[in-house]
Structure formats: structure tokens, C-alpha cells
Amino acid sequence: MRKRLEQYWRSSLLALLCTLCASSLAQVDTLDIRLEQSVKEIISSDFDLDLLPAQSIYGQDWNARNIDSPAYDYKLMKLGYTLDLVEEGCEYVHPFKGRITSKYGWRRSRWHKGIDIDLDIGDPVYAAFDGVVRIQRYNPGGFGNYVIIRHYNGLETLYAHLSETLVTVNQTIRAGQVIGYGGSTGRSTGSHLHFQTMLMGQAFDPSRIIDFNTFTLKNDQATVNNTWFPYIRKGNTRANIAPPNARRYHKIRRGNTLSGLAQRYGTTVNRICRLNRISRTTTLRIGRTLRVR
Numbered sequence: 001m002r003k004r005l006e007q008y009w010r011s012s013l014l015a016l017l018c019t020l021c022a023s024s025l026a027q028v029d030t031l032d033i034r035l036e037q038s039v040k041e042i043i044s045s046d047f048d049l050d051l052l053p054a055q056s057i058y059g060q061d062w063n064a065r066n067i068d069s070p071a072y073d074y075k076l077m078k079l080g081y082t083l084d085l086v087e088e089g090c091e092y093v094h095p096f097k098g099r100i101t102s103k104y105g106w107r108r109s110r111w112h113k114g115i116d117i118d119l120d121i122g123d124p125v126y127a128a129f130d131g132v133v134r135i136q137r138y139n140p141g142g143f144g145n146y147v148i149i150r151h152y153n154g155l156e157t158l159y160a161h162l163s164e165t166l167v168t169v170n171q172t173i174r175a176g177q178v179i180g181y182g183g184s185t186g187r188s189t190g191s192h193l194h195f196q197t198m199l200m201g202q203a204f205d206p207s208r209i210i211d212f213n214t215f216t217l218k219n220d221q222a223t224v225n226n227t228w229f230p231y232i233r234k235g236n237t238r239a240n241i242a243p244p245n246a247r248r249y250h251k252i253r254r255g256n257t258l259s260g261l262a263q264r265y266g267t268t269v270n271r272i273c274r275l276n277r278i279s280r281t282t283t284l285r286i287g288r289t290l291r292v293r
Helices: 002-038 074-079 258-264 269-276
Strands: 081-084 100-102 105-107 110-112 115-118 124-126 131-139 144-151 156-162 178-181 192-199 202-204 221-224 249-251 289-291
Touching: 074 081, 131 156, 144 178, 156 178, 258 269, 269 289
Parallel strands: none
Antiparallel strands: 081 221, 100 115, 105 110, 115 192, 124 178, 131 144, 144 156, 156 192, 192 202, 249 289
């Protein structure tokens, strides 16, 4: 009798444990299913592509990750695009009425493809034209928090180094709407707005169409062609073509020689020595930066 009771209690206890485990597993499975049902990533296919701006230029190409999308078409850009920048009910609003701290152009061996506008952290940043948000991302080594808006006039604008963004991908935006706040995120040495104007994923000088003294458009219409992109050579968007009078620099690596640098950059040893106040016998230390043009 005693043994039977022990066996009974053991069997009962085992059954109870099995029931509890099964119940717990069922709850976990239910939780997983509910999470899968409630958390859904928004992708471009959920967005009505027929509502995309400027389809005469971009078609239905809608990439929320790559800035230079769609690919730059050199043949079409040689012909150029005539854009009506504003029309009745669709005006221009300056992103932030601040002082320019850095212009579009060549900057220490690379192109600075936008205009930097001074602001304080927390200052509101405004959308320049009506459009739809194509990209809203964080890039720690570059733009920090940034937003790209594709506009109905064919342009795209980029707003970088924001402390906070207030918009999401696929969101329709009106000119003058606050899209974020000024900051110094990403690769930045102080609070400012890095502002770009783009066509077909490539940036041109915003001052070609915007007067940064009066904070207004220079004209209601603009004809953009390949000459607006001086860093591109025959469709190669990574050519990084330097202006004829641009300063160029080179960081010394193992095996570099003055004669080799002169040949590489189309100059002379004497000119490199003169620019850097060195002689032909100066030891080229690895990591040193020399001006070569």
C-alpha cells in the first residue's frame, strides 16, 4: 500500500509538471505568433508606386537605402532636364535661414557636394518643396541622421547631421513642414545643416538655383545638364575630377617617392618641394600629407 501511494504521488507530480511545461510552451508559441502578426516591416511594395513624384524622370524606381538611385544616365543628362521648380500652390521654403559656413566645391582632395548652413542644435529644419520621403536613415561615419525627399518638380533634397528626424519613409511632405531638428550627428565638427540638391542621385551646387542671401529661388525654372556635375567624367560618378586650379594632397605611403608622386599627379619634383618647403633629399615619412598641386 505504501509503495502504491508513493508511485501514485510520483505519477501525479510528473503529470502536473508536464501540464505546466506544455502550458508554458503554448503561451510562448502564442506570444511569438502575436508578435509576428503585430510587427510588420514597411517595404516599398506596401506603398502605392503610382503616387511617386517625378515619374517622367525616375519611373517607379524607389530605393529607401541608396542615395545614388537610380543610376546616373550620362546620355540623358547631356540632353538635360528643364524643371519647373515651383508652381501655384507648390512654393519654395528655405531649409533654415542661417549663415553659410562651407560652400559646394573642392575641399582637400575631395568634393563637398552640398552647402553647410550654421544653426544650433534643436533649430527646426524645413522641407524645401512638396514631395515624398525616400530615405530616412542614420549613418554614423558620414551624414548622421539624414533625410532625402523626392520632389514633384524632379529634384531631390538631402538634409544631414540632424539631431532628430520627424518623418518616415514614404511620408508625403509639404514645403515648409518641419522634418527634423538641427544637430551635429555623424561626421561633424559642430552643429550645422548639410544641405544638398540632387538630380538622378547626384548633387549639384544648390546656389545655382537658390539665393542664400535672400533665401529665395533665383528662377522658377532651371535647366540641369551634365555640366552641373563637375566631379563626374563621362558618366563615371566616382571619377572625383578636381578643378584645374584645385589644391591636391597626398598622404605618404610605403614606397612613395617624389618622382613617383610628380608623375602620378602630372607635376614636377621641384614644384612639390616648393609647395611643401622641402628638398629633394627630405625623408618622406609614412603618414605625412604633402600638397602635390
